[in-house]
Amino acid sequence: MGATSISVRQVEQFEIPEGKTNIEKANIAIGSISTTGQTLSIERKVFTKFKGSYTKTIDDEILVYNADADEYQQYENYQKAFEFDIFYSASDKLLFLSTTTPIAKKFLKELEKISEINVQYTSLKFDLKAISSMMPQTKGVSFNSTDEGVTSKSFSGDEVDVNDEAIEALENDEATKIIGTLDILGKSRTIMLTQSGTILSFTSLIDIDKEFPMLEFSIATLIQIGVL
Structure with a gap:
């Protein structure tokens, strides 16, 4: 899946x-x-x-x-x-x-x-800095860039949240996307949140035995990060 x-x-x-x-x-x-x-x-x-x-x-x-x-x-x-x-x-x-x-x-x-x-x-505006601090592991951060010839940057890895540019983007509320792990519905899941309004799970939701598992997951995610 x-x-x-x-x-x-x-x-x-x-x-x-x-x-x-x-x-x-x-x-x-x-x-x-x-x-x-x-x-x-x-x-x-x-x-x-x-x-x-x-x-x-x-x-x-x-x-x-x-x-x-x-x-x-x-x-x-x-x-x-x-x-x-x-x-x-x-x-x-x-x-x-x-x-x-x-x-x-x-x-x-x-x-x-x-x-x-x-x-x-x-x-829906996400506080990506606060969400990053909740994540046991932040695996990706994207943000707009003013560097010459560059409109956006994206960092990925095991400890993205220790990168100086990624930290600055999160602190200045300039990050547009974050990827990391969160415990949601009893399982550690790798998720992505974007300021354009996307909630994405890279982890299979087959364990969520409901009619609409992605909706269940999304509600649980919003509760976990303090939006609901």
Whole structure:
């Protein structure tokens, strides 16, 4: 099992009409959000479940067989549909999207444009310095750089938190990503947190015997680092 991620946002408003609402561009559906009528409780927090979909243009040369012409035709891009679960906690004003950050960003940006929907959100700000101090081992730190010709730097290793540049980035609240170990749900796990709103587990979640293990893991992580 590979790394598993979820995107999280702080939300002030999340009002979605009943049923299915399409996301359209030029009168063509490129995604949707649907109510499910399902709620679930995790750590005494109630979540409303939605279903989301978004079609992304993939820039990649492919060959497609045209049966009518009996030949292969080359295309420089193609459309790929992504479907994912969405969980909303009205009490904690948190939104979790079981998809990658790039898809979550585009999906939410398109939702904002729909008149029938009222959604207001911001990125969830992590105190990466405090989180690093909680980690028995900090394995990676990324941050923006003002060095000539360099826009960002990333350090990885067994003791990244003793590197002077990494320490400075964490202390100045300039770090954009951190990787390290934390004890979550009874097991030491290697995780990644980013300021763009990603929670990722490099450790298998097969031991979390729940319907939505990544959501369970994410809630436990946010509790562990003091966000919840």
